[in-house]
Amino acid sequence: MDLSFSPEHLAFREEVRSFLRTALPPHLRDKAAVDGNFDHHEIMEWHKILFARGWVAPHWPAEHGGPGLDVTRRFILTEELELSGAPTLSVFGLSMVGPLLIQFGTPAQQQRFLPKISAGDEVWCQGYSEPNAGSDLASLKTRAEDDGKGNFVVTGQKTWTTYAQYADWIFCLVRTDPSAKKQSGISFLLIDLKSPGVTVKPFLTTGGTPAFCETFFDGVVVPKENLVGPLNGGWTMAKALLGHERTLIAAVGLSSRAIRRIKRIAAATQAGGESLLDDPGFRAKIARLEIKHRALQMANYRSLAGAQLGHAPGPESSILKIRGSEILQQTGELAMELMGMNSLTWFNDEGTVPAIEQWVPSTFNYLRATTIYGGSNEIQKNIIAKLILGLG
């Protein structure tokens, strides 16, 4: 039983910290200090800085341009990036389609797409959900038909396509065999968003940011070489993609940072002649949330230690998404409560509230998405009930 990181891993953490102290350009650092929401170009600016340092795709193997970090170093790097408040890079290329291409792509696909993903020259988004295929993803209807000339012709609509408005490419689940049973007629297809027939319409989120979109396909021609994995093998691809990087899903670095922010807001907020941090009720509330976070962090360490030793995921790994997303939401709620009437503010109204509070209401709203995306927590529970508890 050993809860400490090895000297090599501690040294790596110091290396990351010292890099982060100087790597964020001043305008990004200022925004990070108040946990502001980063624009797309700011995210990409940070992407290129991390790329130059060799840390943009920490989980990619060295032969595909990754830094060859072990699982604990990847965890440390992610945690320190989250703790620093630096922009969160888009996961769709780096953590989703990239690793999938490394696992299942042809050499040609790997050479065509991977370098541009890591360099940040091409931005990706995900086309899974449809208006009538959310949690029941396998009922998706977007069709890809063989035109007999080496292409698929894609028609349909995808939704919640996060950052599609900034993306160059989309990876999609499409129906290639309408006669097959639900899951078995689906394929995994890469589509150039500049193709004729593609229309992208952004939604404004409740957080006031344009995070996700609707994406329409009207007879879009896609060359067959953009199929990943076998024809009608898309469901297997989608499942493989979900299995990547289970130790990072709890986003414990983000929660740590959010709890520190909560304490700073509490310390700076006065009521009845004392700060809310000295108010026993609020102090207990913050302590309870931190304890909850610490419990999850410990479950995450168990999962991490297991992965580092090459074990298959233990049962503790499956709770990380559920509890991690709940805790993130609760950090937003508690920050709002501490702000009192300051929580009525909106982020684009600068100077009304202390800078550290300015983005809290937007974040508080957007955090509602954490229990929905990546398979809603209810779907997660269905899966755990069936696969781990043997109920069904």
Place this chain on the structure above:
Amino acid sequence: MNFDLTDEQKLLLDTVASFVKKQSPVSRHRELRDDPTGWSRDVWQKMGEYGWLGLALPEDVGGLGGTFADVALILEQLGTTLTPEPFLPSLVASIPILRLGTAEQQQAYLAPFAEGRTSLALAHAERNSRFDVSDVETRAVKSGDGYRLDGSKRWVLNGHAADTIVVSARTSDGENDGGISVFVLDRDTPGLTIAPVKTMDGHHAAMITLTGVQIGRDRLLGAEGSAVAALEEAMDVGAAAACAEGAGIARAVLEMTTDYLRTREQFGVKIGSFQALQHRAVDMFVEVELCKSTAILAAIKVSDADVVERKGAVSAAKVQLAVGGRFVTQQAVQLHGGIGVTDEHDVGLYFKRMHVLNSLFGDEEHHVMRYARLPSFTAGLSS
């Protein structure tokens, strides 16, 4: 970072798991509930022979020099079948002897315990002390060559049966943290009145009255007035032990409940096919994994030389047990339906034991507030 068990730990775990399964199923605890002792001296002696009792004690008192993490493995297994032997109370009472006692005192009181020939109890709680070990009204005044003790202690776990009882008493007034001493008493000391009580979980304890108890100076552990740190550590060891046992209980009731969901039929189908019950079972599973995780945290950190670090980890774990353990056992009863509220079903026994563990060594509120007042809670806020 590595939470894999060593080969020795695996062997220990297998041995204890096989012991509880074959020799100490829940039915044994059920039978012993009405026994005046509530546990078996033969089994206790076997636990001594197996080396379990002395596992974390130093070798010169007959121990094996192991860690608390090893002990926690035993406690977790014992928890799965509600094994009634006084492992936890003896472990807690051993801490002041270990930290404050001379080599002779350790030899005299810990060596027989390690062999399973004696069991221990710690008498610290009083009517007005709640969870504060420094809030002590029992007094010890110098008398002749030794001390005279007067006062009363409540809810002394295993006090009804212990051969050796460690008692805290005030030896001088002044600030709360000073002036507290601990003495080690034999159960047949004149003036010591031991009134056995049953606890709600089917275990036994004692209310103890000390009336002009005259003891020699050799019964004092450590320097006079300096026992608070050791008593606080004993409480943390108790809390960490409760977390380990509680993790075993939580896992056992989850298994019991999912077994029931897979077999019980209503509306012509297994009730485990209902999504409302599946999701409840998953909510239980989440808490079980978190209880297990924080029990490991506490088991490792309870021996940390940094007291703030120790207290933070132990309090976090105890709060998780309070919240998660309560939820898991409550829902286990709920999902069993009516049979879960009967004495004939085991689930209620686990429910009760979980309540007791949550009430010992600082309850939920105590540990939330202790955690919130640690210097680590507000460290680094100005930066």
